[in-house]
Amino acid sequence: QKEVEQDPGPLSVPEGAIVSLNCTYSNSAFQYFMWYRQYSRKGPELLMYTYSSGNKEDGRFTAQVDKSSKYISLFIRDSQPSDSATYLCAMSLQGAQKLVFGQGTRLTINP
Amino acid sequence: ETGVTQTPRHLVMGMTNKKSLKCEQHLGHNAMYWYKQSAKKPLELMFVYNFKEQTENNSVPSRFSPECPNSSHLFLHLHTLQPEDSALYLCASSQGQGKNTQYFGPGTRLTVL
Numbered sequence: 001q002k003e004v005e006q007d008p009g010p011l012s013v014p015e016g017a018i019v020s021l022n023c024t025y026s027n028s029a030f031q032y033f034m035w036y037r038q039y040s041r042k043g044p045e046l047l048m049y050t051y052s053s054g055n056k057e058d059g060r061f062t063a064q065v066d067k068s069s070k071y072i073s074l075f076i077r078d079s080q081p082s083d084s085a086t087y088l089c090a091m092s093l094q095g096a097q098k099l100v101f102g103q104g105t106r107l108t109i110n111p
Numbered sequence: 112e113t114g115v116t117q118t119p120r121h122l123v124m125g126m127t128n129k130k131s132l133k134c135e136q137h138l139g140h141n142a143m144y145w146y147k148q149s150a151k152k153p154l155e156l157m158f159v160y161n162f163k164e165q166t167e168n169n170s171v172p173s174r175f176s177p178e179c180p181n182s183s184h185l186f187l188h189l190h191t192l193q194p195e196d197s198a199l200y201l202c203a204s205s206q207g208q209g210k211n212t213q214y215f216g217p218g219t220r221l222t223v224l
Contacts (some may be wrong), residue, residue, distance in 0.1 A: 008151065032211060035185060042213035043201050092211050099213060101153040
């Protein structure tokens with residue numbers, strides 16, 4: 001079993017839709033949860049960073065962590081074509097430098 | 112773009128060649144990382160350096176040899192690579208232990224013929 005499971009997609013939605021991206025994980029000790037966005041031919045860019053459970057909102061983006069279910073989500077409201085990218089979830093243990101990544105979900109927003 | 116730069120952006124090499132990848136971070140961070148990103152696979156951590164000292168080697172073959180002369184620069188020396196080593200090689204940096212938010216460079220797209 002992979003430590004972090006993420007549906008690779010591809011996921012295609014119309015502009016303006018609400019997008020939900022998800023990851024599940026097996027290690028209940030993970031404490032830090034991140035979402036990265038990676039455009040084609042670019043490196044991953046940190047989008048959201050959450051500690052432990054709860055929600056975090058930044059503009060059109062909301063990150064949710066449900067530690068009881070070992071499930072994290074990224075919601076994108078009012079999606080734009082410029083949101084088209086691969087979204088990577090990542091997580092780590094308390095005090096650890098090693099990030100464990102999901103495979104990434106390729107998202108396309110159609111105008 | 113970001114505070115982490117990588118050169119070259121693209122590299123094609125034969126299996127007998129020797130080449131080096133370079134990474135530089137302008138963020139004042141103390142930790143630097145090498146990752147390998149292959150198609151349809153999660154990012155794989157290769158090496159971690161803290162204050163120029165290697166603190167993690169994730170069972171990487173010896174044909175990959177990292178070097179960290181100071182906290183701002185990181186190299187990955189390549190020799191006698193295999194075609195399956197073709198991938199995007201990403202460098203990242205972070206403030207250091209206890210602060211694990213990592214910032215990535217644009218990567219070097221490596222093709223081994």
